[in-house]
Amino acid sequence: MEKIIGFIGAGNMGSAMAGGMISSGLIKKENIIFSDINEEALEKINKNLGVETTTDNIRVADKADIIILAVKPNLYKTVIDEINDSIKDNSIIISIAAGVTVSNIENYFGREIKLARTMPNTPALVKEGMTALMPNNKLTWEEIKEIKSLLGTFGKVEIVEEKLIDSVIAVSGSSPAYVFMLIEAMGDAGVLEGMARDKAYYFAAQAVLGAAKMVLETGEHPGKLKDMVCSPGGTTIEAVAKLEERGFKSAVIEAMRVCAEKSRNM
Structure with a gap:
């Protein structure tokens, strides 16, 4: 897959996801970029994965075709406000946060965006994750298949209706x-x-x-x-x-x- 994958947030889940993408051979490490305000976390990511890192979220939004928001739910609006002008019409946003709905995120952007809400779990760290995928109606079937391929590099993926998210969180x-x-x-x-x-x-x-x-x-x-x-x-x-x-x-x-x-x- 010749896409640039950008992670905003350099925590364990983002690291696990990127590690799966690289080890599967689907994404080259040169095509992954991470941003975070925590330089120590970025140094760890760079050492473990050899990917590009930056403290500038806008650089990630400018460069990446697929942007994964791997920050805490309470930071979503702040981060989206920061990167909104840099998000291109064909950029794909992937959310991994609990408690932030598709509608919430669309409202934060204030315009039509290609968005997939997901709910992975921590066994992604050993490539045995279980991820629920909830795409919005702006994504094509080809784009959804592409997202499933990405998420499948660190475990299993199932498309579910967003109304089932609370069950997904409890069960998985x-x-x-x-x-x-x-x-x-x-x-x-x-x-x-x-x-x-x-x-x-x-x-x-x-x-x-x-x-x-x-x-x-x-x-x-x-x-x-x-x-x-x-x-x-x-x-x-x-x-x-x-x-x-x-x-x-x-x-x-x-x-x-x-x-x-x-x-x-x-």
Whole structure:
């Protein structure tokens, strides 16, 4: 893809996205530029990825064909006000912020723009991200496919309706934190049973990875896969019964409900 990709904001997510684009071979490092007010963050990006960096957001807007707004939601209006005059009619804007809608961003620009709102998650750091893509009606199908290709360099991508964004945040955007808590708890239990902590986390994390892969690759209902592990009178059903007794599933559902509610109220 012979496009210039510009990132405004040099945080972990932007770095992960750019790293995926480069390692996939889709985008050359010479065709990526980052801006940020934090020069230390820019030095880290330059050292790790070898891309061009600048403290000037307008330089990114002038140079890039696709501009990824990788700043905090509360900075969107300020950044857009700064770069608005430099955004060309055929420039594509990609948003990765929670709580900033397509309509919000279009209003900040005050004119028609080509815009894709996205919601990636932190496993993008290891190229196993899950990204929701919500294009506005100014993007052509070819441009949407191009954006999907970019986002696909660091994980999976699905187009969703923007009205589902709060569900996406609960199910995918925030959920790595729940899984990390599960792995931590499994590791603690392993230590309690005599395993070394590093080994306990390794076994737990690989079990979670393998279980997730089974869901994705078999297409079977998770409940059916769970039943396959539960032999009559065996160890697993004993553990499952205790989890049900303690409200495991209802606790997860309630946590995700409040997560979605928080997203709606941002």
